Amino acid sequence: MNAPDRYERFVVPEGTKKVSYERDTKIINAASFTIEREDHTVGNILRMQLHRDPNVLFAGYKLPHPLQYKIIVRIHTTSQSSPMQAYNQAINDLDKELDHLKNGFETEMAKHSREF
Amino acid sequence: MDGGMSYQRFPKVKIREMKDDMVKFELRETDASVANALRRVMIAEVPTVAIDLVEIEVNSSVLNDEFIAHRLGLIPLTSDRAMSMRFSRDCDACDGDGQCEFCSVEFHLRAKCLTDQTLDVTSKDLYSSDHTVVPVEFSDPNDPGEQRGIIIVKLRRGQELRLRAIARKGIGKDHAKWSPAATVTFMYEPMIRINEDLMDTLSLEEKRTWIESSPTKVFDLDPVTQQVVVVEPELYTYDDEVIKKADAMGKSGLVEIEAKEDSFIFTVESTGAIKASQLVLNAIEILKQKLDAVRLSDDTVEADDQFGELGAHLRGG
Numbered sequence: 001m002n003a004p005d006r007y008e009r010f011v012v013p014e015g016t017k018k019v020s021y022e023r024d025t026k027i028i029n030a031a032s033f034t035i036e037r038e039d040h041t042v043g044n045i046l047r048m049q050l051h052r053d054p055n056v057l058f059a060g061y062k063l064p065h066p067l068q069y070k071i072i073v074r075i076h077t078t079s080q081s082s083p084m085q086a087y088n089q090a091i092n093d094l095d096k097e098l099d100h101l102k103n104g105f106e107t108e109m110a111k112h113s114r115e116f
Numbered sequence: 117m118d119g120g121m122s123y124q125r126f127p128k129v130k131i132r133e134m135k136d137d138m139v140k141f142e143l144r145e146t147d148a149s150v151a152n153a154l155r156r157v158m159i160a161e162v163p164t165v166a167i168d169l170v171e172i173e174v175n176s177s178v179l180n181d182e183f184i185a186h187r188l189g190l191i192p193l194t195s196d197r198a199m200s201m202r203f204s205r206d207c208d209a210c211d212g213d214g215q216c217e218f219c220s221v222e223f224h225l226r227a228k229c230l231t232d233q234t235l236d237v238t239s240k241d242l243y244s245s246d247h248t249v250v251p252v253e254f255s256d257p258n259d260p261g262e263q264r265g266i267i268i269v270k271l272r273r274g275q276e277l278r279l280r281a282i283a284r285k286g287i288g289k290d291h292a293k294w295s296p297a298a299t300v301t302f303m304y305e306p307m308i309r310i311n312e313d314l315m316d317t318l319s320l321e322e323k324r325t326w327i328e329s330s331p332t333k334v335f336d337l338d339p340v341t342q343q344v345v346v347v348e349p350e351l352y353t354y355d356d357e358v359i360k361k362a363d364a365m366g367k368s369g370l371v372e373i374e375a376k377e378d379s380f381i382f383t384v385e386s387t388g389a390i391k392a393s394q395l396v397l398n399a400i401e402i403l404k405q406k407l408d409a410v411r412l413s414d415d416t417v418e419a420d421d422q423f424g425e426l427g428a429h430l431r432g433g
Contacts, residue, residue, distance in 0.1 A: 006290050007205060018409055021416050035410050041156045042406055048149035052123040084412065084420065091407050093124040097146070098407075102400045104129040108141070109393050112134045 009069050012037050021084065030058075030076040031083035039063060043071040049090040055081035131393075139392040143302070143380045151302050151380045157399040158300045160288040161406075163203075164195035164389040165221060165249050167293075169282040176276050177237075177269045187268050188281055189293045191239050192252045193221075195389040199398055201285045221249040223281040229271035237277055238265025249283060252388035296395050298385040304375035306352045308334070314370050315344055322365065329361035350381060 012018050016036055024030035035042065043061035050059035058076035075083040127146035131139060143151055170185040177184070202209075202219040210216035222245040229235035239251035240263075255263050269277060288295030318326065323344050327335045332351040335344055335358070352373065362370035386392040 010287070010289055011205070017413065017416070019412055019416065021412065021420060023420070033412075038406070038410060041153045041161070041403070042410055044149045045153045045407075046410075048147055049123070052125075053121075084417065088412065089121075089123070091411055093122055094150075095404060095407055096122075096124045097127065097150070098400050098404050100124075101127050101129065101143075101146075102397065102404075104127065105131075105141075105393075105396060105400070108129050108131040109134065109397075112131050 010037050023083075024076075027076065029079060029082055030074070033073040033075070033083075033087060034070055035073065036070045038071050039069075040071075043073065045094055046073055046087075046090055049094050050075060050086055052093075053077075053081070053086050053089060056086050059086075134393055136391050137298075137386050137388055139382075139384045139396060141382050141384075141396075142305070143382060145378055146380075147378060148380075151382070153403055154396075154399050155300045155302060155382075157403050157406075158384065158395055159295055159297045161402050162296050162390075162395060162398045163198040163201070163285050163287050164294050164296045165193045165198050165201070165283045165285055166291075167191065167193070167223065167281045168284040168286065171280045173278040173280070174276050175279070176274070177271055178275075179269050184269060184277070184279070188242075188279075189291070191242070191266055191268075192296075192387040192389045193249050193283055194252055195249070195296065196394070197248050198285050198390070199401070203286070204284045217246075219285060221246045221283045223283060224279075225268075225281070226278050227271060228276040228278075229273055232273055235271040236265075237268045237271060239268065240265035241268075242281070254388070296386055296389040296398075298387050300382070300384050302380045302382045303350070304377065305379040305381055306349050306354070307374045307376055308346045308349045308352065309372045310344060310346065311370055311372070312343075314367055318344075318365075318367065318370075326358065326361055326365065326370070330358045331355055334358070 018036050020034045020036075022032050022034070024032070040063065043063065047059050047061050050056045055078045056075060057078060058074065061071050061073045063071050073087070075086055077083055077086050125146050127150070128142075128144040130142040130144075132142065133140040167185075167188045170181075170188055172181045172184070175181055175184065179187075204210070204219040207216060207219040209218050210220075224243045224245075225237070225241050227235065227237045227241050239254070242251055244250045251266065253263055254266055271277065286294035288297070315323070320342060323337060323342075327337060327344060330352075332348075332353055332355075334346060334348055334352045336347045337343070338345050354373075354375065358371055359373065362368060382396075384392045384396060386395050390398065
């Protein structure tokens, strides 16, 4: 049997970086981030969060091929920011949003367990 | 470098209904990407425990070994401990063959039919080595008093099934048997506005036929005032039938329906492996972990800083 292991879809192989960064050689303040073993779940929330940043001129992601388990996030910013700064900011903001969501859900759960 | 503006959102949650195997809640002030990420994580990335390895000692039943092994895998096991367990592929206390307390649970099943009565072998015949990981309780909704197991195979006189099984932690992305979600859906909250002036131009009979044109009972006639009222906006399935009907009646703009793009109604149903409310919390936690994993590593940033200097130099800076 030569079937690839199923976990290859979501476990980053040894010696490979989870995120690699590549600057655009032609456009200033533009870069691509290659994220290994991620899909639309992370790609789409990152993209939408990046769109909230007014310094981001372009943000998009693609899943190059369904059998290549990686996504490419491309960011172009104004000179007030940088792709790396925007990327980090987006992750931090999403992280805080999820913290807020978690607290909100827990308080609601407590409210409901008291009622019954 | 960081410490600039924050573009964070503060979503609001309201739980409408909470049962062990089902929650219904409203999620507001965020966008579809977050709602969809949560849904995807609940289905495919929240870990549970499920039978993954089966060693069959005796099987003289009518089903073949792999068929039974597959059926065993699909039995939901209580997985409250799964979040703190290890995946057996990165467990260092064992060789990954899954026989240690950190990453696996062993099950035994012994059944033999000795009578002329058909013997049902069910999930209740599975004996677990760990009382926290057992097949889920399952009862008939029409007869909630009695706990019935999930049938694995039926044996007739003389047939026997004896096996050892190992359950491991896993995620739905690997195999659907590890998915804790039976169904997870979300819908946009509909905003339905009736143009009352135009509605008043309709006769009672016209109102009735218009109400009837909706496949779901979204609208009804007020028995006192004889006016059309929205009774259950969430039953609307975005089918456009009432809009088409209004157009056909020559009353375009009779009703205006829009989907609120920052307001979602979630329905989460669990297989019983974990409580539905816990499923939502675990999904938020997993999503946070995923985001944390995609942060840039220090060496990537450092390499770019050097590149930046070089670039600035080349540009004549």
